[in-house]
Amino acid sequence: MRHFLRMTDLERGEARRLFARAAQLKRRRREGHLEDSLAGKTVVLLMEKASTRTRLSFAAAAFQLGGHAIELTASTSQIARGEPLSDTARVVSSYSDAVVMRTTADARLEEFVRWSSVPVINGLTDGGHPVQVLTDLFTVEEALGAVSGRRIAFVGDGSGNMARSFLEAAPLFDFTFQLGAPPQFRPPPAEAQAAGRHLVVTGDPREAVAGADVVVTDVWTSMGQEAEAAARLKAFQGFTVDAALLAGARAGAVVLHCLPAHRGEEISAEVLEGPQSRIFEEAENRMHVQKALLEHVILGGVQDVIEA
Ligand code: CP
Numbered sequence: 001m002r003h004f005l006r007m008t009d010l011e012r013g014e015a016r017r018l019f020a021r022a023a024q025l026k027r028r029r030r031e032g033h034l035e036d037s038l039a040g041k042t043v044v045l046l047m048e049k050a051s052t053r054t055r056l057s058f059a060a061a062a063f064q065l066g067g068h069a070i071e072l073t074a075s076t077s078q079i080a081r082g083e084p085l086s087d088t089a090r091v092v093s094s095y096s097d098a099v100v101m102r103t104t105a106d107a108r109l110e111e112f113v114r115w116s117s118v119p120v121i122n123g124l125t126d127g128g129h130p131v132q133v134l135t136d137l138f139t140v141e142e143a144l145g146a147v148s149g150r151r152i153a154f155v156g157d158g159s160g161n162m163a164r165s166f167l168e169a170a171p172l173f174d175f176t177f178q179l180g181a182p183p184q185f186r187p188p189p190a191e192a193q194a195a196g197r198h199l200v201v202t203g204d205p206r207e208a209v210a211g212a213d214v215v216v217t218d219v220w221t222s223m224g225q226e227a228e229a230a231a232r233l234k235a236f237q238g239f240t241v242d243a244a245l246l247a248g249a250r251a252g253a254v255v256l257h258c259l260p261a262h263r264g265e266e267i268s269a270e271v272l273e274g275p276q277s278r279i280f281e282e283a284e285n286r287m288h289v290q291k292a293l294l295e296h297v298i299l300g301g302v303q304d305v306i307e308a
């Protein structure tokens with residue numbers, strides 16, 4: 001079964017073909033073509049944390065490919081009343097062709113996978129947000145061409161799910177990940193080690209963005225960390241991606257943020273709305289990239305790009 005739980009669940013060649021298919025699906029939608037590759041297929045979106053983009057982009061993706069999506073939230077299902085995940089997984093997967101799960105601990109996602117009879121896609125965990133990072137790299141390639149050999153700076157919470165999925169992607173997509181994060185907010189050492197020469201870490205955000213082709217940030221307090229919000233606000237002072245910081249990146253560098261954003265904290269309103277921002281294309285691209293990903297996991301591989 002082809003799950004997509006982490007970046008390395010895609011091989012390099014698969015990722016290339018997936019981006020080509022996503023670009024084709026994006027173009028075809030603009031041209032008004034209707035698709036039916038997922039006709040009769042059902043995708044369940046199992047959401048144990050809040051979401052705007054992930055649930056809508058996957059639901060729209062399934063529908064626009066001729067399939068259907070059903071959303072199940074923890075709070076409105078028997079999950080909140082203590083039904084074991086092993087039971088939920090067996091039942092939910094028996095109705096569906098793929099499950100997108102957003103949850104807390106990665107171990108909980110793994111537990112679901114163990115009992116699922118259909119492919120599972122990680123829709124965000126505490127340890128990673130691979131569908132977002134896949135989309136971010138697609139968005140970089142749209143803006144700048146091949147990501148291979150580029151420098152991607154990430155400023156802020158280096159211990160969070162976004163930074164960790166970028167780090168995992170760096171060797172696979174062959175870019176240098178320039179991480180600017182306070183010492184207490186760094187990725188787990190084993191993950192840093194796995195990235196090898198593809199990772200450069202500094203506590204100075206200016207050093208992180210120096211010469212970067214792409215500047216990325218994410219919230220300082222992720223879902224589930226609300227009790228630490230005040231301490232994090234203090235720890236990340238000086239790590240705001242603002243015009244002064246961005247000026248140190250390469251001319252023409254693009255800015256990404258997975259959203260939701262906190263203007264004036266991790267990113268200034270000026271940069272978020274500015275000419276180097278690709279943030280709203282990035283959000284739209286979630287749907288196009290996830291269409292190709294749904295085809296990959298449900299149909300047994302990325303669909304070939306064949307033009308009529
Ligand atoms: N970026 C992202 O995953 O957004 P949501 O939390 O709204 O799904």
Ligand code: NVA
Pocket residue numbers: 124129160161162218219221222223258259260
């Ligand atoms: N790091 C953020 C990403 C939200 C899409 C969080 O986990 O809350």
